[in-house]
């Protein structure tokens with residue numbers, strides 16, 4: 072394995088699964104830090120604000136600061152603040168997403184007819200009314216920004232629908248596709264991670280457990296990638312996939328450097 076100065080870690084399936092830490096995760100992070108490596112952590116989570124997410128991570132016992140975490144909620148708020156700062160935004164998403172958008176100073180509206188942008192995330196309270204409202208924003212031709220396109224989230228004992236439950240419904244209803252995806256595999260969240268690292272991309276490694284999300288995100292951003300087998304991807308997935316990681320590791324504990 073080459074030497075890297077910066078590391079971008081996916082979290083779920085790499086550092087922990089559900090409430091259980093992956094053996095060696097804490098030690099690996101501590102070792103990389105001792106060697107002066109820069110670390111940042113990205114997640115497609117679209118339901119928790121950054122501080123709430125950081126709290127959960129520290130409860131798990133991981134030595135990670137809030138400023139090092141970039142969840143899709145936070146990344147989407149930053150993207151919108153750069154590109155749609157003055158526009159009225161209609162959100163279909165969880166409270167954690169709303170919290171980040173408000174924190175970024177964005178203008179949220181409850182009336183779809185006043186909306187200039189639609190933002191979507193995973194929404195545990197999705198219902199027919201919200202879909203109708205989002206549909207009217209899209210049929211009025213307004214831009215559509217989504218936190219991610221994830222269909223599923225594996226949890227410890229079951230699989231739950233992701234943002235795809237909202238995005239898929241709206242795509243089918245309106246025939247439109249999201250104009251902008253912020254989360255992995257988009258390079259937008261990766262560019263934010265690179266900026267936080269302050270290390271040139273050639274000297275960074277992306278570590279994740281899903282080929283179509285983490286490894287592809289690394290490739291899209293021109294960053295080397297390591298796939299760990301402690302989460303979603305199985306060895307046979309690597310053989311089948313056209314997208315090949317630079318390294319395949321049994322777990323984060325096997326990370327050198």
Ligand SMILES: [Mg+2]
Nearest residue numbers: 081083084280
């Ligand atoms: Mg993961």
